[in-house]
Amino acid sequence: MPASKSVTSKIDFSCPHCGATVALAHAGEMKNCPSCRQKLTRVVQLDQLLARWWEPRRWRADLVKPSVPFLIERLWTANGQGVRLYEGVSPKYTNYDIFRNLVTRLMISGIDAGWAELVFPDDPLAEDPQYVLTIVDSERFAEGVEKLFPEVDWDEPVQVAVAEAVAAPAKKAKSKSKKR
Numbered sequence: 001m002p003a004s005k006s007v008t009s010k011i012d013f014s015c016p017h018c019g020a021t022v023a024l025a026h027a028g029e030m031k032n033c034p035s036c037r038q039k040l041t042r043v044v045q046l047d048q049l050l051a052r053w054w055e056p057r058r059w060r061a062d063l064v065k066p067s068v069p070f071l072i073e074r075l076w077t078a079n080g081q082g083v084r085l086y087e088g089v090s091p092k093y094t095n096y097d098i099f100r101n102l103v104t105r106l107m108i109s110g111i112d113a114g115w116a117e118l119v120f121p122d123d124p125l126a127e128d129p130q131y132v133l134t135i136v137d138s139e140r141f142a143e144g145v146e147k148l149f150p151e152v153d154w155d156e157p158v159q160v161a162v163a164e165a166v167a168a169p170a171k172k173a174k175s176k177s178k179k180r
Protein backbone atom coordinates (compact mmCIF):
# COMPACT_ATOMS: atom_id res chain seq x y z
CA MET A 1 0.00 0.00 0.00
CA PRO A 2 1.36 3.41 -0.89
CA ALA A 3 1.83 5.78 2.03
CA SER A 4 -1.09 8.11 1.64
CA LYS A 5 -0.56 11.76 2.37
CA SER A 6 -3.12 13.33 4.64
CA VAL A 7 -4.51 15.27 1.69
CA THR A 8 -7.08 12.57 1.25
CA SER A 9 -8.65 12.41 4.67
CA LYS A 10 -12.02 11.75 3.08
CA ILE A 11 -13.55 8.76 4.73
CA ASP A 12 -16.71 6.68 4.53
CA PHE A 13 -18.70 5.45 7.48
CA SER A 14 -21.79 3.33 7.60
CA CYS A 15 -24.88 4.56 9.36
CA PRO A 16 -25.54 2.43 12.48
CA HIS A 17 -29.28 2.92 12.02
CA CYS A 18 -29.87 2.06 8.37
CA GLY A 19 -26.50 0.91 7.01
CA ALA A 20 -26.25 3.63 4.38
CA THR A 21 -22.82 5.01 3.51
CA VAL A 22 -22.05 8.39 5.03
CA ALA A 23 -19.10 10.11 3.37
CA LEU A 24 -17.19 12.64 5.47
CA ALA A 25 -14.51 15.06 4.37
CA HIS A 26 -12.70 14.41 7.64
CA ALA A 27 -13.33 11.99 10.47
CA GLY A 28 -14.95 13.69 13.41
CA GLU A 29 -17.13 15.89 11.27
CA MET A 30 -20.77 16.00 12.32
CA LYS A 31 -23.15 14.96 9.62
CA ASN A 32 -26.56 13.39 9.39
CA CYS A 33 -27.09 10.21 7.47
CA PRO A 34 -28.26 11.16 3.94
CA SER A 35 -30.72 8.29 3.99
CA CYS A 36 -32.35 8.20 7.45
CA ARG A 37 -31.26 11.65 8.73
CA GLN A 38 -29.97 10.27 11.99
CA LYS A 39 -26.83 11.79 13.42
CA LEU A 40 -23.56 9.99 12.82
CA THR A 41 -22.06 10.63 16.24
CA ARG A 42 -18.34 10.92 16.94
CA VAL A 43 -18.47 7.89 19.20
CA VAL A 44 -19.96 5.82 16.35
CA GLN A 45 -17.25 7.12 14.02
CA LEU A 46 -14.54 6.28 16.53
CA ASP A 47 -15.94 2.79 16.97
CA GLN A 48 -15.87 2.14 13.23
CA LEU A 49 -12.41 3.63 12.80
CA LEU A 50 -10.93 1.50 15.55
CA ALA A 51 -12.42 -1.64 14.01
CA ARG A 52 -11.02 -0.68 10.63
CA TRP A 53 -7.63 0.14 12.15
CA TRP A 54 -7.57 -3.22 13.89
CA GLU A 55 -8.59 -5.34 10.90
CA PRO A 56 -5.18 -5.54 9.13
CA ARG A 57 -3.35 -5.73 12.48
CA ARG A 58 -5.41 -8.38 14.22
CA TRP A 59 -2.66 -11.00 14.12
CA ARG A 60 -0.12 -8.81 15.83
CA ALA A 61 0.80 -10.06 19.26
CA ASP A 62 2.16 -6.69 20.35
CA LEU A 63 -1.19 -4.96 20.02
CA VAL A 64 -4.36 -4.95 22.03
CA LYS A 65 -7.62 -4.74 20.16
CA PRO A 66 -8.76 -1.16 20.70
CA SER A 67 -12.29 -0.25 21.67
CA VAL A 68 -13.96 3.05 22.35
CA PRO A 69 -13.68 2.72 26.16
CA PHE A 70 -10.08 1.49 25.84
CA LEU A 71 -9.01 4.51 23.83
CA ILE A 72 -11.01 7.08 25.79
CA GLU A 73 -9.68 5.77 29.07
CA ARG A 74 -6.13 5.95 27.79
CA LEU A 75 -6.68 9.54 26.74
CA TRP A 76 -8.25 10.92 29.90
CA THR A 77 -5.97 9.10 32.33
CA ALA A 78 -2.77 10.08 30.49
CA ASN A 79 0.00 11.98 32.22
CA GLY A 80 -1.24 11.07 35.68
CA GLN A 81 -4.51 12.89 35.09
CA GLY A 82 -6.60 9.86 36.07
CA VAL A 83 -4.87 9.46 39.41
CA ARG A 84 -5.00 13.20 40.06
CA LEU A 85 -8.72 13.24 39.45
CA TYR A 86 -9.24 10.18 41.66
CA GLU A 87 -7.29 11.77 44.48
CA GLY A 88 -9.11 15.05 44.05
CA VAL A 89 -12.51 13.41 44.27
CA SER A 90 -11.47 10.71 46.80
CA PRO A 91 -14.70 8.69 46.62
CA LYS A 92 -15.21 6.68 49.80
CA TYR A 93 -16.53 3.41 48.37
CA THR A 94 -14.90 3.22 44.97
CA ASN A 95 -11.46 1.96 44.10
CA TYR A 96 -9.44 3.41 41.26
CA ASP A 97 -10.38 0.64 38.79
CA ILE A 98 -14.09 1.24 39.20
CA PHE A 99 -13.59 4.98 39.26
CA ARG A 100 -11.77 4.77 35.93
CA ASN A 101 -14.56 2.74 34.36
CA LEU A 102 -17.26 5.09 35.56
CA VAL A 103 -15.46 8.23 34.47
CA THR A 104 -14.62 6.66 31.11
CA ARG A 105 -18.32 6.04 30.50
CA LEU A 106 -19.03 9.60 31.54
CA MET A 107 -16.39 10.90 29.11
CA ILE A 108 -17.90 8.90 26.25
CA SER A 109 -21.32 10.39 26.97
CA GLY A 110 -19.65 13.80 27.16
CA ILE A 111 -18.27 13.47 23.64
CA ASP A 112 -21.76 13.10 22.23
CA ALA A 113 -23.21 15.64 24.67
CA GLY A 114 -20.61 18.14 23.55
CA TRP A 115 -18.84 18.98 26.80
CA ALA A 116 -15.90 16.82 25.82
CA GLU A 117 -14.24 17.27 22.47
CA LEU A 118 -12.58 14.46 20.60
CA VAL A 119 -10.28 15.58 17.81
CA PHE A 120 -9.62 12.95 15.18
CA PRO A 121 -6.25 12.50 13.48
CA ASP A 122 -5.91 13.30 9.78
CA ASP A 123 -5.25 9.67 9.06
CA PRO A 124 -7.09 7.51 11.58
CA LEU A 125 -5.77 4.35 9.96
CA ALA A 126 -2.08 5.26 10.35
CA GLU A 127 0.09 3.09 12.57
CA ASP A 128 -0.17 5.32 15.61
CA PRO A 129 -3.09 7.71 15.15
CA GLN A 130 -3.18 10.52 17.70
CA TYR A 131 -6.57 11.37 19.08
CA VAL A 132 -6.95 14.33 21.41
CA LEU A 133 -9.61 14.53 24.09
CA THR A 134 -10.35 17.85 25.75
CA ILE A 135 -12.93 18.84 28.33
CA VAL A 136 -14.45 21.97 26.89
CA ASP A 137 -16.98 22.52 29.68
CA SER A 138 -15.43 21.53 32.99
CA GLU A 139 -18.55 22.52 34.92
CA ARG A 140 -20.70 20.00 33.13
CA PHE A 141 -17.98 17.44 33.56
CA ALA A 142 -17.81 18.16 37.31
CA GLU A 143 -21.60 17.82 37.52
CA GLY A 144 -21.37 14.42 35.89
CA VAL A 145 -18.66 13.28 38.29
CA GLU A 146 -20.67 14.60 41.21
CA LYS A 147 -23.66 12.46 40.22
CA LEU A 148 -21.46 9.39 40.06
CA PHE A 149 -20.25 9.83 43.63
CA PRO A 150 -23.07 11.27 45.71
CA GLU A 151 -21.33 10.30 48.95
CA VAL A 152 -18.56 12.80 48.33
CA ASP A 153 -18.93 16.10 50.09
CA TRP A 154 -18.83 18.39 47.08
CA ASP A 155 -17.45 21.44 48.72
CA GLU A 156 -15.20 23.87 46.98
CA PRO A 157 -11.86 22.04 47.28
CA VAL A 158 -13.28 19.02 45.45
CA GLN A 159 -14.70 21.19 42.66
CA VAL A 160 -11.37 22.91 42.33
CA ALA A 161 -9.53 19.61 42.29
CA VAL A 162 -11.73 18.37 39.46
CA ALA A 163 -11.29 21.56 37.48
CA GLU A 164 -7.54 21.43 37.97
CA ALA A 165 -7.26 17.77 37.12
CA VAL A 166 -8.89 18.23 33.74
CA ALA A 167 -7.34 21.59 33.00
CA ALA A 168 -3.78 20.41 33.65
CA PRO A 169 -1.98 21.39 30.46
CA ALA A 170 0.60 18.60 30.63
CA LYS A 171 -0.42 17.48 27.19
CA LYS A 172 2.25 15.39 25.58
CA ALA A 173 1.40 14.28 22.07
CA LYS A 174 2.88 10.85 22.63
CA SER A 175 0.29 8.37 23.73
CA LYS A 176 2.52 5.36 23.28
CA SER A 177 3.62 4.00 26.62
CA LYS A 178 7.27 4.67 27.24
CA LYS A 179 9.22 1.72 28.48
CA ARG A 180 11.75 2.56 31.12
Ligand SMILES: [Zn+2]
Pocket residue numbers: 015016017018019020033034035036037038
Ligand atom coordinates in the same frame (compact mmCIF):
# COMPACT_ATOMS: atom_id res chain seq x y z
ZN1 LIG B 1 -29.01 6.10 8.20
